[in-house]
Amino acid sequence: MILNTFNRILNFEIKLKKSKLKDIKKKELFSNLAILLNTGINIKDSLDILLNDFSNDKDTIRALESIRESISNGKSLAFAFEKTNAFIKYEVFNIKIGEETGKLAITVINLSDYLNKRIELRRKVSSALSYPIIVFITAILAVIFMLTFVVPMFEDIFNRFGHELPYLTQLIIDLSDNIIWIVLFVLIITFSFIIINYSLRSSNTYQLHKSKMILSIPVVGNIIRKIHLGRFSSAMELFISANIPIHESIALIREMSSFYSLKAALNQIEHKLVIGDNFHDAVNSQAFFDKRMVAMIKVGMETNRLEEIFKLSKENYHEDITYNTTILNNILEPILIIFIGLIVATILIGMYLPIFKLSMSFNI
Numbered sequence: 001m002i003l004n005t006f007n008r009i010l011n012f013e014i015k016l017k018k019s020k021l022k023d024i025k026k027k028e029l030f031s032n033l034a035i036l037l038n039t040g041i042n043i044k045d046s047l048d049i050l051l052n053d054f055s056n057d058k059d060t061i062r063a064l065e066s067i068r069e070s071i072s073n074g075k076s077l078a079f080a081f082e083k084t085n086a087f088i089k090y091e092v093f094n095i096k097i098g099e100e101t102g103k104l105a106i107t108v109i110n111l112s113d114y115l116n117k118r119i120e121l122r123r124k125v126s127s128a129l130s131y132p133i134i135v136f137i138t139a140i141l142a143v144i145f146m147l148t149f150v151v152p153m154f155e156d157i158f159n160r161f162g163h164e165l166p167y168l169t170q171l172i173i174d175l176s177d178n179i180i181w182i183v184l185f186v187l188i189i190t191f192s193f194i195i196i197n198y199s200l201r202s203s204n205t206y207q208l209h210k211s212k213m214i215l216s217i218p219v220v221g222n223i224i225r226k227i228h229l230g231r232f233s234s235a236m237e238l239f240i241s242a243n244i245p246i247h248e249s250i251a252l253i254r255e256m257s258s259f260y261s262l263k264a265a266l267n268q269i270e271h272k273l274v275i276g277d278n279f280h281d282a283v284n285s286q287a288f289f290d291k292r293m294v295a296m297i298k299v300g301m302e303t304n305r306l307e308e309i310f311k312l313s314k315e316n317y318h319e320d321i322t323y324n325t326t327i328l329n330n331i332l333e334p335i336l337i338i339f340i341g342l343i344v345a346t347i348l349i350g351m352y353l354p355i356f357k358l359s360m361s362f363n364i
Contacts, residue, residue, distance in 0.1 A: 021060060025059070026111075027115035027116055027119060029064075030111045030115065032049075032053060033050060033108050036049060037104060037108060038105050043071065043077060043104075044071060047064055047071070048068070051065070059086070062086075063084040063087075076096070077095055077099050077104070081095050088256070089255070089256040090235060090238075090256055093252070094107050097238065117318060121318065121321060121322070124322055125223075125321075127329075129328075129329070129332075131329070131333065132329065132333060135340070136336055139339070143343055143347070147179045148176070151172060151351065154173075155173050158173075158354055165354055166357065169354055171350070208260040208261065211259055211262075219328050220328065223325060225290070226317045227317075228259050230313075230314050230317030231257075232253060232262065233293075233310045233311075233317060235253045236253070237311045240310065247273040261288050262288060264288075265287075268282075268286055269282040280294065280297050280298045280301055296313050
């Protein structure tokens, strides 16, 4: 559950509504479609072939049948993809650009690569966090077990002695006596947070503050920022290659983005571009964008190579995210091991202190 929550935080896809198809299915679909289009098969025949390929996948079949029906009714391919509600806006816009420029096969290949990198990155993040999270949960369960079953046995022994207990021992016993209430309190706080988060999901102010809080988390916040900057770079590369004006590109990305800190920054950039500021100055005014991004945009504007700059930026952020997730894993592992060791050692010391004290009194 914790890992799934973190994965949702790291879900960096630019989207307006939840996609009904999993990324791995969409990657396979786009990959197969690209092969068919490159062999000269038209889109209708390609869809028929894909329907046979995905005969065991109900969601994909439903989407493909909807696309085929829309095309048969004379609608554009981009409209057909959007109507399914199974694809995010970024993917639909790629299809639209490929359709209008006559480079649909190339666009579909790019989408397949885009999804492949996103899946790969998500797996690396999940892999980096799985072990520390499992260790943390195991530690919490072990502590609860010790406080629930082990400490009470010592408490019965101490009660027979009739001596005053050390402060640490008494504190652990008090925690043991109230463990049920402590666990209940934590559960209530957790569920209250989930309910508040769900009820305020449509509040822009709340979402903005939540995204800022996420970005302030050490190491993790930096990874999330780079994820969204990489996604921004990928979208800008696409829009610039399609000769879409910068201010319109910013507006499109703002509309598609689900991360409110980025949305707020793009809103300000769009406003500055409308009143006549240049792109570099507008981006530089927003703290969400790091110095590297600002510097690369400046170079791209001066050399008139913004598309190449954003492509390079996208690749750099992808490499940084991979490196940072590895560092995060390397940091969390020893910290958690030390944390667990300290907790267990504290409980054991607390339980044995009265025994040591009693032993010393007998020796005297």
